[in-house]
Amino acid sequence: MNRARRIRLQLFRGVTFVIMGAFFLVPIAGMFEFSTRGRGLNAPRTLEAWTSIVTYPDLVAAIVASLELALITSVGMLLLLVPTMIWVRLRLPELARTIEFICLLPLTIPAIVLVAGLVPIYKWIAINLVDSILTLAFAYLVLVLPYAYRTLYAGLSAIDVKTLSEAARSLGAGWPAVMWRIIVPNMSVALLNACLLSVAVVLGEYTIANLLNYVNVQVAIQLLGRANAGVSIAVAVASLLFAFLLLVVLSFVGRPRARVARAEG
Amino acid sequence: MAATSSPSATARSTRGGVEVRLEDLRRRYAGVTALDGLSLTLAPGELVALLGPSGCGKTTALRLVAGLEEADGGRVTIGGADVTRRPANKRDVGMVFQAYSLFPHMTAWENVAFGLQMRKVRPADRRRRAMETLELVGLQGFANRYAHQLSGGQQQRVALARALAIQPKVLLLDEPLSALDAKVRARLRDEIRRVQLEVGITALFVTHDQEEALAIADRVGVMRSGRLEQLGPPTTIYARPATPFVAEFVGLTNRLSGLVRDGSVEVRGTRLPLVQPDAPDGPAVALVRPEAVTLSRDGEAASGPLVGIVIATAFLGALSRVTVDLGDVTVLAQLPTSEAGAHAAGTRVRLALRPDPVLISRED
Ligand SMILES: Nc1ncnc2c1ncn2[C@@H]1O[C@H](COP(=O)(O)OP(=O)(O)OP(=O)(O)O)[C@@H](O)[C@H]1O
Ligand SMILES: [Mg+2]
Numbered sequence: 001m002n003r004a005r006r007i008r009l010q011l012f013r014g015v016t017f018v019i020m021g022a023f024f025l026v027p028i029a030g031m032f033e034f035s036t037r038g039r040g041l042n043a044p045r046t047l048e049a050w051t052s053i054v055t056y057p058d059l060v061a062a063i064v065a066s067l068e069l070a071l072i073t074s075v076g077m078l079l080l081l082v083p084t085m086i087w088v089r090l091r092l093p094e095l096a097r098t099i100e101f102i103c104l105l106p107l108t109i110p111a112i113v114l115v116a117g118l119v120p121i122y123k124w125i126a127i128n129l130v131d132s133i134l135t136l137a138f139a140y141l142v143l144v145l146p147y148a149y150r151t152l153y154a155g156l157s158a159i160d161v162k163t164l165s166e167a168a169r170s171l172g173a174g175w176p177a178v179m180w181r182i183i184v185p186n187m188s189v190a191l192l193n194a195c196l197l198s199v200a201v202v203l204g205e206y207t208i209a210n211l212l213n214y215v216n217v218q219v220a221i222q223l224l225g226r227a228n229a230g231v232s233i234a235v236a237v238a239s240l241l242f243a244f245l246l247l248v249v250l251s252f253v254g255r256p257r258a259r260v261a262r263a264e265g
Numbered sequence: 266m267a268a269t270s271s272p273s274a275t276a277r278s279t280r281g282g283v284e285v286r287l288e289d290l291r292r293r294y295a296g297v298t299a300l301d302g303l304s305l306t307l308a309p310g311e312l313v314a315l316l317g318p319s320g321c322g323k324t325t326a327l328r329l330v331a332g333l334e335e336a337d338g339g340r341v342t343i344g345g346a347d348v349t350r351r352p353a354n355k356r357d358v359g360m361v362f363q364a365y366s367l368f369p370h371m372t373a374w375e376n377v378a379f380g381l382q383m384r385k386v387r388p389a390d391r392r393r394r395a396m397e398t399l400e401l402v403g404l405q406g407f408a409n410r411y412a413h414q415l416s417g418g419q420q421q422r423v424a425l426a427r428a429l430a431i432q433p434k435v436l437l438l439d440e441p442l443s444a445l446d447a448k449v450r451a452r453l454r455d456e457i458r459r460v461q462l463e464v465g466i467t468a469l470f471v472t473h474d475q476e477e478a479l480a481i482a483d484r485v486g487v488m489r490s491g492r493l494e495q496l497g498p499p500t501t502i503y504a505r506p507a508t509p510f511v512a513e514f515v516g517l518t519n520r521l522s523g524l525v526r527d528g529s530v531e532v533r534g535t536r537l538p539l540v541q542p543d544a545p546d547g548p549a550v551a552l553v554r555p556e557a558v559t560l561s562r563d564g565e566a567a568s569g570p571l572v573g574i575v576i577a578t579a580f581l582g583a584l585s586r587v588t589v590d591l592g593d594v595t596v597l598a599q600l601p602t603s604e605a606g607a608h609a610a611g612t613r614v615r616l617a618l619r620p621d622p623v624l625i626s627r628e629d
Contacts, residue, residue: 163366166333167424169353170360171380171431181379185370 028240035234049230050238059235062220065133069216070202072137074195077148080141082191085152086183089161103149106142111207114142122212133214140205144198151197155190159183196250200243282310282467283344283434285330290339292325292491299325301491302339307435312461312468313496314478317488318514323471326488327437330469332356343434354383359428359436359466364444366424367412373423374399374408380431398426401460418449425457429464436461436468442477454481475515479503487511505540509626512552517586519553519596520626530625532618533570533591540622549625555586555599557619560608571616575608589614 038046054060081103088095106114118139125135164186165178173181184191206218215223217239225232285307292300299322307313315323328334330341332353340349348356367376377395386394399405402422412420421441428436441457442450458481461468472478478485479499486496487510495507506512523532528542530551537551563572573591585605587598596616608614 159369160365163362164368166331166353167360167362167366167427168368168379169333170331170356170358171427172354172383173379174354177383182368186368 028237031233031237031240035230035237037230049228049234052231053235053238056224056231058215059220059224059231062215062217063235065215066203066217068134069137069140070199072134073140073144073202074198076137076141077144077194077198078191081145081148081152081194082184083179085149085156086161086179089156090165100149100153103145105146107146111143112211114139115208115211118208118212133209133216136209136212136214136216139208139212140198140202143205143208144201147197147201148194151194152187152190155187155193158190159186193250196246200246203239203243282465284309284342285344285435285467285469286340286342287326287330288340288342290326290329290341291337292322292329292334293337298491300329300336300339303488303492304339305486305493305496307467307469308483310465310467311483312458312470312481314470314472314482314485315488316472316475316478316485316514317494319473321488322491323473323488324439325491327360327439327469327471330435331358331360331437333360357431357434359431359433361421361424361428361436361438361441363440364417364420365412367415367420367427369412372409372411373404373415373426376412376423377427377430380427384431395426395430398430399423401429401463402426402456416449417445418453421445421453422456425460429460429466434467436466438468438470440472441470443472443474450477457481479515485515487514489514505622506624509552509624512624517555517597517599519555519558520550521553521594521596523549523551523625525549525625530623535571535618535620537618537620538622540624544625547627549627552624552626553596553618554621555597557621557623558596558598559617559619560587560589560598560600560604560614561617562607563613563615569615571618572613573616575610575612575614577610578605578608580605589616591616 035049036045036047038044038048084099088099122135122139125131129135161183164182168178168182203217205216206222209216210219210222217235221232221235221239223232224235287303287305290300290303292298301322303322303326305313305326315326317323325334329336330343332348332351332355336349340347342348343356343358367373368379371379374392374395377398378391381391381394396405396408399408402425404419404422404426407415407419407423410419412423415423424441438457442453445453454477457470470478470481479502482499484496485499485502487494487502489510495502495511502511502515506515512518521532523530523537525539525544525546525548527546528544529536529538530549531537532551532553537553571591573589573596575587576590576595577588579586579588580602583602584599585602587600587605587608589596589598598616
């Protein structure tokens with residue numbers, strides 16, 4: 001009886017896995033198929049669309065810009081959130097709820113509404129300071145807050161920040177040393193996860209960039225799709241695969257580390 | 266002495282301990298007075314145990330000395346220097362926490378070496394001194410283990426070594442044994458005392474376990490609601506408690522109602538001298554230690570105020586504790602196990618109260 005149940009469960013799991021896998025993979029496979037078609041009905045398969053990605057300077061620029069944005073957003077997110085969250089946990093626990101509320105807010109605000117608020121600010125920045133796509137990093141910082149906050153929160157909760165930092169301080173460590181030598185090394189997995197999620201969010205972002213008239217990789221794909229569908233699809237597949245790769249990496253580093261004991265005699 | 270660097274020699278060579286003073290320390294948390302004018306002076310090299318019920322301010326006192334919490338009033342001096350306004354990382358204080366304070370990403374020796382690294386000791390010296398300190402606490406074989414590969418007792422030893430490695434002026438321990446099981450607790454308690462004596466460091470040991478406090482300390486300070494109720498050597502605290510609170514907190518006590526008259530108290534037909542003979546006359550509750558109660562067989566079955574029936578016997582090894590029901594009250598008697606055997610549950614016994622000076626309590 002128990003055995004039958006287990007088999008049924010296994011079966012259910014297997015079927016779910018296959019369906020979900022198909023759900024994600026079939027479109028990607030279809031896109032890949034499309035991006036490798038030759039011209040004409042019976043033309044042989046070709047990687048021309050893929051190799052010609054680099055021949056579209058606008059596209060390359062957009063890819064580079066998106067990667068830069070991902071980097072800036074991740075670094076900014078870490079610099080903003082990590083010290084704030086540690087400080088709140090140690091010194092201002094009564095602020096924890098407020099901080100959480102603020103950080104989760106972007107999740108409930110549609111991108112379009114966010115943009116409505118951002119447009120005047122970006123206009124002002126473009127006119128008075130710089131008009132660069134990299135200024136999108138500010139908007140993206142807001143966008144990644146909920147994901148990064150949740151991840152970092154879990155990482156912080158897994159260690160006894162208070163006791164560890166007090167132990168370190170009584171041993172002579174100042175606040176920077178407490179931060180960098182004690183807390184950060186013990187939540188490195190959470191830091192990495194927060195970064196990967198931020199990168200994934202930034203690389204997949206379309207609405208804000210488009211509405212603010214900046215060409216990031218998603219906007220470029222969309223623009224190119226009108227001129228050369230093959231290339232645009234190839235880039236889309238590549239960015240999907242990249243995001244997929246990030247998530248795989250994430251799920252592996254997220255596992256509890258089996259620390260290697262340097263055995264002694 | 267030879268120039269061999271035996272671990273104890275290195276650790277001992279550093280000092281003989283300094284005086285630590287807590288003067289009129291005050292600390293309030295939103296509505297709660299945690300410390301209400303605590304004053305305490307630790308002699309150089311002395312181990313003082315702070316004992317008291319939960320919430321009486323023991324941890325707060327320790328944290329004020331460590332600089333992990335700021336005082337609302339009062340002063341802390343270490344070796345004559347006023348450190349009240351000095352941040353925790355500049356105080357030269359070694360702290361051992363209740364549990365789980367080892368840095369998880371460092372091995373045992375790296376943990377011990379961390380404080381030396383903060384003091385900019387050269388890497389080679391750091392490692393050597395960390396190893397020596399680990400040897401002092403008997404853990405030389407475990408230098409490369411991570412915290413999760415050590416037992417609770419071993420983790421606390423590493424924590425002790427880590428606190429001592431920086432050669433602090435004071436050692437502070439906040440219930441370092443309370444997360445361990447009874448056997449390990451007793452052994453590690455003696456071990457902490459041995460190391461403390463060997464290093465000669467002044468130490469403040471917080472606990473709510475009276476047995477632990479009496480066993481380890483040069484002097485015990487019993488705290489109540491943020492202040493010291495009594496401070497003295499363990500024997501004094503136990504044998505001559507200054508107040509009913511101390512008497513009841515340190516060791517078991519029978520509460521027997523009686524009548525104070527002319528400097529003594531009459532309890533169930535027996536006159537007992539008072540610790541404080543100037544107490545005013547009137548009804549009071551006498552606090553009688555179980556070891557001051559003796560039992561005898563009551564062959565004639567005569568009834569009287571001190572005749573009762575044994576309802577339970579607890580064997581504590583060499584001693585036993587017998588509970589006697591006197592009808593309106595139960596009394597604990599502590600006697601050698603060999604004698605307790607004669608008083609099985611259900612037997613009638615006659616109690617006698619040894620005329621030791623007793624404390625009285627007027628509160629209910
Ligand atoms: N950070 C804090 N915020 C508010 N109140 C606090 C804080 N720390 C301690 N208190 C209060 O101060 C009082 C003394 O606390 P403390 O931790 O010093 O007690 P303790 O004697 O160490 O008790 P225990 O044996 O339970 O550890 C308690 O009433 C406690 O509730
Ligand atoms: Mg405490």
